[in-house]
Amino acid sequence: MSQPSQVANGDALPRQAGRNLPTPGESNTSANPQSAAATQGASGATAVSGPGRPRMSSNRKVTAAMALVALGVVYGDIGTSPLYVCQTFLSGQGGLPNADSEAVIGMMSLIFWTITLITTIEYVLICMRVDNNGGGGIFALYSLLRKYGVWLVIPAMIGGSAFLADSMLTPAMSISSAVEGLRTLPALEGVFTENKDLTLMITIVVLLVLFSIQSHGVERIGKVFGSVVLVWFLFIGVEGAINLANDWSVLRALNPAYGVMFLFSGNNHAGIALMGTVFLSITGAEALYSDMGHVGRANIYATWPFVNVCLVLCYFGQGAWMIHNEENPSYVTTVPNPFFEMMHPTMRFIAVLLAVLAGIIASQALISGAFTIVSEATRLNWMPHLQVRYPARTRGQIYIPVVNGVLCVATIGVMLLFHDSEHIAAAYGLALTITMIMTSILVTVHLWHINRVSAVLFGVLFPTIMVMFFLASMAKFLHGGWFTMLLMIVILGIMYVWNEGTKIERAQRRHMRPEDCLPVLQRLHDDDSIPYFADNIVYLTSDPDLGRIDTDVFFSIFADHPKRARAWWSVCVTTSDEPYTREYEVENFGTDYMFRVRITLGFKMQQCVPAYIRQIMHDLIKTHDLPMQKTVYPKVDSDPDVGPIKYVLIHKALMPESKVSTRGAWALEMKYAIRHVAGSPVKWFGLAPYNPLIEVQPLFLTTTPPQRLRRIQ
Secondary structure, X not given: OOOOOEOOOOOXXXXXXXXXXXXXXXXXXXXXXXXXXXXXXXXXXXXXXXXXXXXXXXXXXXXXXXXXXXXXXXXXXXXXXXHOHHHHHHHHHOOHHHOOHHHHHHHHHHHHHHHHHHHHHHHHXXXXXXXXXXXXOHHHHHHHHHHHOXXXXXXXXXXXXXXXXXXXXXXXXXXXXXXXXXXXXXXXXXXXXXXXXXXXXXXXXXXXXXXXXXXXXXXXXXXXXXXXXXXXXXXXXXXHHHHHOOOHHHHHXXXXXXXXXXXXXXXXXXXXXXXXXXXHHHOOHHHHHHOHHHHOHHHHHHHHHHHHHHXXXXXXXXXXXXXXXXXXXXXXXXXXXXXXXXXXXXXXXXXHHHHHHHHHHHHHHHHHHHHHHHHHHHHOOOOOOOOOEOOOOOOOOOEOHHHHHHHHHHHHHHHHHHOOHHHHOOOOOHHHHHHHHXXXXXXXXXXXXXXXXXXXXXXXXXXXXXXXXXXXXXXXXXXXXXXXXXXXXXXXXXXXXXXXXXXXXXXXXXXXXXXXXXXXXXXXXXXXXXXXXXXXXXXXXXOOOOOOEEHHHHHHHHOOOOOEEEEEXXXXXXXXXXXXXXXXXXXXXXXXXXXXXXXEEEOOOXXXXXXXXXXXXXXXXXXXXXXXXXXXXXXXXXXXXXXXXXXXXXXXXXXXXXXXXXXXXXXXXXXXXXXXXXXXXXXXXXXXXXXXXXXXXXXXXXEOOXXXXXXXX
């Protein structure tokens, strides 16, 4: 527990600290009975309890149920890569006739060793050991490491924006490549030949349905995701093994020399751009790290070997099919998809059905991940406060309407712009290479503070490989990569503007000493000639220091008509580097009418400020720090033991005469414009049903006084 603040006369200011907050859905009318061992009166501080939720173990126990969940949550993206990687390879080589056995074995070797080096060694064995209390992902990693330097915000922002940008292509890529398998069915071949845009239309319909169900939650269908993905991996593994048995020479790809020789040989018609195609086989590697907190590291360790074997068998099976059909006249004028073509026609219908389901699962995991990463960026003050809904009982399952709408429009736009998976592949993966580079940089920083030798080895090997993938993917820039880079720049711009504007606002934060403002607050509190504005007035501020009072709050209380209340509250909600913290501290300055509250929530916890505020009030009434409040009239929160609460939010406006740099003024104006479009923090804090008061006060930057007026007669 932090020490009580001191006022000028040396008296300690009483503080309640470290109390637990309830999880939304739990009772919030009283404190958790385990949250404090003892309490004291107004003259002392309460005891401290532990975090609001037990620390989540990153090495969660391996169970069959959790392993099945891991299959459904973690591997959807990387599991659908075999649908399009080999087709993209053939397209880059100019068709199947130009891909001889040397080319195919070289490609298989590059795929195998890329999966081994990047996915298995870098992400599964190294990155996943760098967890933030069990959570993974680039923002969780930044939260863990930001104590090492302010500059770390740069790779974190770049990586997060690149991940969001490239993720807008994943649903389009996964589902379109699966739907295109319908073309390979003999019974439907004529229909798709006559209707060239039929696969495009089907894909758009599937995407629209997928995005439309997000507001209802996917808890029920999510329970079968693991089983479907398990069947999917077994299916592609068995089909790959059957085709591999026709040509065991593909196993030569286990020798990395074949991959290196083909990459630099004249037989490689794609040149260095080939590595951009190879990268498509590991686009789901970042998801393994990001979703670690949902399923536990141990469950990923238990399932990855099975997934890895199935993927390799599927790729090698496609390689054997390509070698066997190199001179097949049926593929002289068209670029086949080896994934579907290697299967017997009677099995293709099952393959298409499973592929569509796997694509939907991969897309769903991506959409849920986008909600999570935007939510985490908001808690880091890198994005505006957006309305968050919780459509299911599952902890952590959130729905952000604005993000869902943007993803839907962007994904449909991708389909209309590129039409099919072959052209989407030209843009896919470019921005994600940037995310992986940034993740590698942050992990290197972590290793540097543990073992500098291992940090140097990691920092030289893996970022170098990822930079090579990025340069290779830049060959896609004019063919569609510009689209994802444009999205990334827009998202990065929003993060930068919001962060810069917030820093300028915080630099202008003004405060008052308790002894300077408490006497006049006492006088207003006891002045019966002024009617009560509300029993409780709650101000939401960004100042976490409990020992002082915001000048903005003081001015708001006395502006125009004084806002008399039984109790004034200045509440700050801060974000913890641990994902599931739920704690609060209270400073009452020795009074029973002025309270400074700091609520600390984990970066993955939902904001339910009204519920938390009511719990805190009940706690203080029980400890006699807050006088008993009773209300006999109906009110929104239906809580008769706490008087009416009026919430007040103070927004800042930039004055024309403010002395601020051009960049600072631009950042502030852009932040306010984004906030206007994105919506008020009212919805973010769950205050909409309580009719909060929004006040606008000038942002008192150093000002340049205008020239004096000249009086004329």
